[in-house]
Amino acid sequence: MKQIKILEAPSFNDFIDNIEQHSKKFISNVVVAYRGANFSKEEQYKIMQKIGDTLNWYPKTGYDYVGKTYYQENHSRKYVKDPTRTDPEKILLSFHMEHTDYINPMVGATWNMYLFTGDSKNGRTAFVDTSELYKTMPEDWQKFLSNCVEIIKKDVKISDTEYEMQSHKIKCVENHWFDNTPTIRIDLDTQENTEGIEFLDGKEVTKDDLVLFQKIKNFVFDQILNNEDIRWYHEWQQGDLVIVDLFKMAHAVYGGFLPEEREFCGYWAYRSEITDKW
Numbered sequence: 001m002k003q004i005k006i007l008e009a010p011s012f013n014d015f016i017d018n019i020e021q022h023s024k025k026f027i028s029n030v031v032v033a034y035r036g037a038n039f040s041k042e043e044q045y046k047i048m049q050k051i052g053d054t055l056n057w058y059p060k061t062g063y064d065y066v067g068k069t070y071y072q073e074n075h076s077r078k079y080v081k082d083p084t085r086t087d088p089e090k091i092l093l094s095f096h097m098e099h100t101d102y103i104n105p106m107v108g109a110t111w112n113m114y115l116f117t118g119d120s121k122n123g124r125t126a127f128v129d130t131s132e133l134y135k136t137m138p139e140d141w142q143k144f145l146s147n148c149v150e151i152i153k154k155d156v157k158i159s160d161t162e163y164e165m166q167s168h169k170i171k172c173v174e175n176h177w178f179d180n181t182p183t184i185r186i187d188l189d190t191q192e193n194t195e196g197i198e199f200l201d202g203k204e205v206t207k208d209d210l211v212l213f214q215k216i217k218n219f220v221f222d223q224i225l226n227n228e229d230i231r232w233y234h235e236w237q238q239g240d241l242v243i244v245d246l247f248k249m250a251h252a253v254y255g256g257f258l259p260e261e262r263e264f265c266g267y268w269a270y271r272s273e274i275t276d277k278w
Contacts (some may be wrong), residue, residue, distance in 0.1 A: 002232045004127065005029040009037035016050055023054040026243045029179060031127055032117045033234055037112070037241035041265050044112045044241065045070070048267045051243070055178060057269040059109050069268040074115075076259035080122065088122045088256025095128065095224050095252040098268075100185045101154060101168040107177045107247045108269035114239040115263040122256030127232045130184035131176060131248045136223075141216050142182070146173040147203075148213060151195040152187055167195060176247060177271045183248045186220055225252050235261070247271075 007025070009015070015022060015034075026032050039047070045059070045066060052060035059065045075093060085092055099107040116123070134142060150170050155163040168187075176183050197205055199212050223230060234242060244251070246268075 004232050004234045004242075005032045006234075007032060007034050009034035009039075009239075012039055012043045012046075015047060016025040019047075019050040020054050022243075023051050026245070027055065030129055031232070031242065031244040031249055032120045034241040034243075036239050038114075039112060039241055041070075041112065043266055044110055044265060047241075048110055048269060051108075052066075052269065055170075057177070057266075057271065058273050059269070063273070065274050066267075068100075068274050069270075071266050071268075072263060073260040073266060074263040075253060085255045085258065088119075088124070088254055090123070090255050091126070091252050092255035093253035094125070095250045097130070097185065097250050098186050098246045100170050100175070100187045101152075103276070104270050104272045105177075105247060107245065107261040107271045109244055109246050110267050111240075111242040111244065112265040113236050113238060113240045113242075113262070114265060116236050116240075117260070118257045118261045120235040120237055123236055123262045124234070125234045125242075126252045126254065127234075127244070128230055128250045129248055130220075130250055131181045131222075133230065134173065134182050134184050135221065137216070137219070142173075144209075144212060145184070145216055146182060147199050147201055148172040149198045149200060150186065150213075152197060153199065154187070154189070169198070171200070172197075174247075181248075184220060185247075188215060188221070188224065188250060212260070216247075219235055224249060 008016070049059050049061045049063070052058055059069060137145070150172055152170060153165050153167055154168055155165055170185060170187055172184065172186050173182050174185050175181065196210065199205060249276070
């Protein structure tokens, strides 16, 4: 089992005073945990802004996006009746990447685990770096996939109680928001809901192209969903603050906990200034 980087948390003031150092640690490790942080939600958001100042994500200092970036999560909504909830060896929330259909994508987040009363073996978070996965593919696959735009069907929330199936076009490979590394961005929630592909260079798509695309997509899904050798894990403790690169890190949550035992505060970070158009 490969564990993500765990650091002892400094005080909040020390964290802010050394924000460039902490930003560099995050970039070099892709996901990092600060043990014993116990930061407040307000302090957590301030850290998000300061990292934005350093790495050029949003929010930054002077941008008040709390209402658009904040959420709380205990995984009770869809999964409370799932039998895997009580099994720490079963994945409860399947591998996914955050809203690859967004025009202005989520590039990072902080997760502040302010409630965690179970065993650290329960409720683990697993990660797969899709930029590293891209490097394992043959060069001809890399070139082909980098030219692909997949058209998928996906439920979109249109009101508090209504969802509508809509089509979205997603670039299968995009350059990373910070270092321009090619990164696989295939939507992991829609393996069966594909409507086909287009090519960025405008070339006509043939039947052979569709066969090759499906072969590559099946490889990506198989590696992320089944290859435990490429996974990294975080075993939580109460007070942990995790900073994660959501542009490249597919992630999943293991079971073994109830909603009242595990809850965190999250803040999203976006590539560009946040508007009402995602």
